Amino acid sequence: MRLDKAVSQVTDLSRSDVKKAARAERITVNDLVVTDAAAQIADSDLVCLDGEPLQEPGPRYIMLHKPLGYVSATKDSEHPTVLDLLDEPNKHKLHIAGRLDIDTTGLVLLTDDGQWSHRITSPRHHCDKTYYAHLAERIGDDAAEKFARGIWLDNEKKRTKPAKLEILYANEVRLTIGEGRYHQVKRMFAALGNRVLELHRERIGDILLDEELEPGDYRFLTAEEIASVH
Incomplete structure (x- = not known):
């Protein structure tokens, strides 16, 4: 593989940047300075940038x-994306395991492990997601039973899968669902004549949003959290 391609794949440097770094004698291969960014290297070669x-x-x-x-x-031409919040090399290689609407807050998982992500997003895998919702109207006393039976959504041929609704206050609830239809949570409450004013995802599977993370902050998952997705 060419040196400029190899270095650009594991850093935030473009190939043009790698050429400049090579000319500045910042790159070594097996402890030898290489100034030609087009040089061919092997997988076993030790490549260092600024000694690292x-x-x-x-x-x-x-x-x-x-x-x-x-x-x-x-990428989005009109709005900032969740990737803009990350200060990580090669963040463009990450993808989102479970998306949220622009007006929804809370837990988002990002990874470059495709199989792990698939186990979260695939309908064939049972991965519950829990949301806090602040509603426009008081929730009915029979709402939990209706959610447990499944809700008929507009333009859908099947009820939603059984969901668990916990009423916290008159118009505040916690909802756990096991599927991810388009705008599902908002549509479920709309089907009952209510409207979601605020929506916040608290949990995906067994992974809870870290209470110490402020909006916009992130951290890497622990080994236990990673292993919980199976």
């Missing part, structure tokens, strides 16, 4: 507290 060894990063698993106004996308 470069290597392909292992799978990354990140918990982010998504604030309002950010879209769950890698």
Whole structure:
């Protein structure tokens, strides 16, 4: 592989930046300075930038507290994205395991491990998600029973899967669902004649949003949190 390609894959440097770094004698291969960014290197070669060894990063698993106004996308021409909140190399290689609407806050998981992400998002895997919702109207006393039976949504051929509704206050609830239809939580409450004013995701599977993370902050998952997705 060419040196400029290899270095750009594991850093935030473009190939043009790598060429400049090589000319400035900042790159070594097996402890020898290499100034030609087009030089071919082997997988076994030790490449260093400014004396620091470069290597392909292992799978990354990140918990982010998504604030309002950010879209769950890698690129967007009109709004900032959740990737804009990350200060990580090669963040464009990360993808989002479970998206949130621009006006929804809370737990977002990002990873470059495709199989791990699939176990969260695939309908064939049972991965519950828990939300706090602040509603426009008082919730009915029979709402929990209706959610447990499944809700008929507009333009859907099947009821939603049984969901668990916990009434916290007159118009504040905690809802746990096991699927991810389009705008599902908002549509479920709309089907009961109510409207969601505020929506916040607290949990995905067994992974809880860290209470110490302020909106916009993130941290890497622990080994136990990673292993909980199976």
